[in-house]
Amino acid sequence: MSLTMATLDSVQLLSEAAFGCVHLAAILAKDEKTAGQFREQFCKQYKSLAPFSKTDTVAVPTTGLRTVESLKPKYHCLSCAEVCLGSKRAEHTAATGHVFYLESRNRFVFCEKCVDFIYDHTLDRLRGPSGKFEAIDGRSIWAEDSASEIYVKNNAHKNPCAIRGARGVWNMGQTCYQASILQALLHDPSLTAYFLGGGHDVHTCSIKDCLACATAEVFMEFNSAERNEAVSAAMLLHHGWQKSKDMAGYRQQDAHEYFQFLVNELHSSTPGHVESYEKPCECFFHQMFYGELRSSVMCHKCGQTTNTHDPMADLSLDVQLQHKKRKLGRSTSSTTGTLLGCLDSFTAAEDLHADAAYHCEKCGNTPQRASKRLQIRKLPVMLCMQLKRYEHTSNSSEKMNGHIDFPLSLNMLPYTVRKDNLPVDMSNYMYDLSTVIVHQGTMDSGHYYAYTRIDNDKWALMDDNKVTVAGVADVLRQDAYLLFYSARSIRAEKPKK
């Protein structure tokens, strides 16, 4: 038998109860068959209650409206096919003796004997990283090896408990662009796991002025919980200057440009990355930051569509368009622009007017009227969106101030290339706001600061080294420049063409 090492994960399991409640324990600990059946039923129900997208092909009854009893959450019995409202649950249990229900909105398990929601970590594990059910036999993790976990837990070097991630980044003099972008990255669990888990080997890396090494250094300092003051990113700054003439020097930079620069450098300093456009790159940063855009051009004459695919590290959204429309009173919807509106116009089909612009091959390579449409083909784990607030005309550059509404969570499905016929589990496309970067000041000079989500639900304002409490309402009120959204669930790459 191989020696199973006490992993960080299994050490964490030490603080989990074996089962969500005594009644669930009675079923899951009874025998393998009963437990297996229950798990299977749970997985089935869990999957079927996923928030599926409405498909275009679903027949809407044309004769009269469909009657919906109630919009309230429904409770799906985990022992039979019964679906009932909360008020009818007790009746069903009294009549059948079935105890467990899956609630339809959040997919939590309800125990009628406890008369409460129960949270069982083994069932939670079955939910797995969405889409795939992780078949872990709850017991084997515990069993005989829990002694070694206890040993690790009691004797490992422990950092004192602290508010995680509530640390600033020093502004070394006009480097707030760097500090704010770092704040957007430093709180991401995948990046943290990558850098702390030795994803980039600092000791054997032979790249000169490697930005990944410097970034790893910042992550390590940031996560050493011994101290809670701001961290320094001097090495990262220095290496960045060495790598790029554009970024070098004691002056203000555009945070968005810095983000692109940093991501690009991180990507190219990763062993095994692929630079060419032909082969898909499998490297960590590619999965993390790069999505893919599909640009399709349709000839108006013959209807021929040509697609091209381009990698994207972020979405640059035109807020001017909305702004101008509002000024002209053409926009009917609301007084403020919205992020969703920006995304809508980003992915909307647009006519290519200039006659000579598009030559359709099918129409004998003659110039044709055509329309072009951008859609997202692949979504990154971390999605950066820039609200283009700077307007450059031939003789002047101007910053557009003003609020653009953005949501705390975002469904990206409507902006992707999707097969319309299949309902899709929308939870795979949900993104949660993680960081908001605000630019204060004018076109030429100003200051960046970041609002960052800490600990799931709390927000902090990261103004260089100063970290202060922020409320969700404060965050949503900001005139954002960059928005960072993180995928709620990281799904396995679907092997598709």
Next chain:
Amino acid sequence: MADSNNSGGRRPTYPAGTIAKVATDILNETFQNIIHDLVAKVHREEKVARMRSAVVLARQKAEEDAIMPEEAPSKTSTDTKREIILDTKKLAGMRMETDAAVFNRGKVFLKGNPMKTVKEHVCPDCRLPRLMYPTTGARSCPPPDPDVEYCTNVPMIDLPGHDVHGKLFAVTPNPKKKKGDRDSTIPEIPTTKCPICPRYFVMTRLAQHLERCVCGGRGGRDGGRNKTPTEGGASNGNSPSSSAHKRSYADDDEESPSPTKKKKLNGPKKGSTAKPGPSKLKQSFTVEDNDDDIKSENAD
């Protein structure tokens, strides 16, 4: 939860089948759902935290009983640095009960509903109770029991002029003040070593120096030690950069004492703005000198 039906007395009722009825029903149920989801989320967080607290306490109790006696003369050996040896055999066969949970052969089972049986959150890492409110600032509460040691992961503090840890914002160190005169309660912006040369700078001024240092690294590679006297406040132009590079040679001898040297050297220099000292090399490690350096640069 959230199943209170038709409780609102003032709710207007509309005859069935009207648009008004459908619209109010949809609106009401949508609001109920929003509340339902919010409550469900908070409930989950709270209940999971209490479940873990129950488990942690039960496990702690069991482990305390299973500590090898010879290794633990006192029960409080957890806070010493000594390695804890647990009688794993005893632990594996042990059964132990608390109000909220049962420890049985390495696993912990819940007893009853933790929402009722558990009263406080316990940190799974340090096993100390957690404070639910910050101790100072907005929405603060004094600790429920002043004698109890709490987990150091406390709620974020919201107090003007202070950060989330309750510290005052760091200020730029004032070189004119002596160490002793400085208010120790106000944190100062620390100094950091330049990534290229061995000099130390106030954090917020590093980029400015780095720019010159980087240019120097490229241009004045053979700017030798001999240039020392031209450096400092007296001469400007290209020399600071090359001299900055020169220091990296000097680094070899001067490296280790730099942080302590800083303190020592500060004393005699205090109060006098006259900068040209005989040893520029040593001065370069002081914050004050750096200050002057930058000033002269700016005046350039």
